[in-house]
Amino acid sequence: MEFDKIGLLDEFTVIGSWAKEIYMENLPIKSSIIKTHDIDFTLINPKSPFTTSLNDLLLMMKYKPELTIHSKSVTYFPSSENRELNIDFLCSYSRKITEPTNIPGLNIVVTPLKYQDILIQNSVSLPYMGLTVKVPKPEIWTIHKISISQQRQGAKDQKLIKSMADLDSTRDLIDHFGLDKLNQFAEENFKGKFLNYYREGIEKLKEMGLGIEKELDHGFDFSM
Numbered sequence: 001m002e003f004d005k006i007g008l009l010d011e012f013t014v015i016g017s018w019a020k021e022i023y024m025e026n027l028p029i030k031s032s033i034i035k036t037h038d039i040d041f042t043l044i045n046p047k048s049p050f051t052t053s054l055n056d057l058l059l060m061m062k063y064k065p066e067l068t069i070h071s072k073s074v075t076y077f078p079s080s081e082n083r084e085l086n087i088d089f090l091c092s093y094s095r096k097i098t099e100p101t102n103i104p105g106l107n108i109v110v111t112p113l114k115y116q117d118i119l120i121q122n123s124v125s126l127p128y129m130g131l132t133v134k135v136p137k138p139e140i141w142t143i144h145k146i147s148i149s150q151q152r153q154g155a156k157d158q159k160l161i162k163s164m165a166d167l168d169s170t171r172d173l174i175d176h177f178g179l180d181k182l183n184q185f186a187e188e189n190f191k192g193k194f195l196n197y198y199r200e201g202i203e204k205l206k207e208m209g210l211g212i213e214k215e216l217d218h219g220f221d222f223s224m
Contacts, residue, residue, distance in 0.1 A: 009134075037085060071111070119144055
């Protein structure tokens with residue numbers, strides 16, 4: 001990955017479905033998740049004094065930045081012959097960063113999302129395709145995905161589709177950790193709206209009959 005060659009890979013946490021791909025290389029899980037055509041990188045510290053232009057690197061790789069008018073976010077799309085992944089850059093939502101913001105030095109636009117700090121602050125470095133990549137701890141990714149599933153915005157039909165896809169993507173990790181232990185970990189470590197959304201997501205999973213009614217216990221202690 002070119003990010004690693006210029007020393008920038010450590011500045012990001014990989015989230016979304018591609019984090020799941022990395023878990024599959026390191027945990028005894030199988031997944032039916034369909035990999036998306038985009039990969040999401042969350043910038044760990046937007047305040048860092050960057051001196052290497054990531055935008056220039058992406059242009060050299062024949063990626064083209066495109067602005068989304070309604071949200072002001074930017075997605076990098078590959079050239080037609082490249083046929084690689086779309087790339088989105090995110091960061092934590094804060095009082096200082098409430099809308100898509102250009103990061104000096106990197107010259108990229110990052111889009112702030114709520115609860116990204118949970119993923120960033122609970123990350124782990126795992127091997128993947130000869131690299132060491134930062135991803136959220138898998139139990140954190142699972143809890144976050146379930147909570148976020150109940151916060152989707154947009155038209156009713158699209159919101160439902162995205163929510164169901166979020167929940168479906170967590171099934172094998174729920175089986176791996178055990179639902180009781182996952183719930184206990186969430187109750188002990190989170191609170192407020194995030195926890196309430198998580199509880200709603202678990203109830204939705206049960207309503208959807210996605211195979212989590214069976215309580216599994218693999219003795220996992222979340223020490224990864």
